[in-house]
Amino acid sequence: MSEKITVEFRPEQLEDVIEAVVRAAEQDAEDIEILASMAHPDREIIKGLAESRKRLSTLAAWLQHVREEAEV
Numbered sequence: 001m002s003e004k005i006t007v008e009f010r011p012e013q014l015e016d017v018i019e020a021v022v023r024a025a026e027q028d029a030e031d032i033e034i035l036a037s038m039a040h041p042d043r044e045i046i047k048g049l050a051e052s053r054k055r056l057s058t059l060a061a062w063l064q065h066v067r068e069e070a071e072v
Helices: 011-036 043-071
Strands: none
Touching: 011 043
């Protein structure tokens, strides 16, 4: 049996969460760019940031979908 946690947001709260997740993904992208431009970039750190960015982008897209569905 899988337990679920129910969270309720007002529309403006959900928008704030979406914006924060998008900004975190953007920050990961900026960090990747900075690290990749270094003389000896740490590929493992870059890989970890890329995975984080992908997860955050997926979460942001899903939250956006949830928001759009709630507006219907």
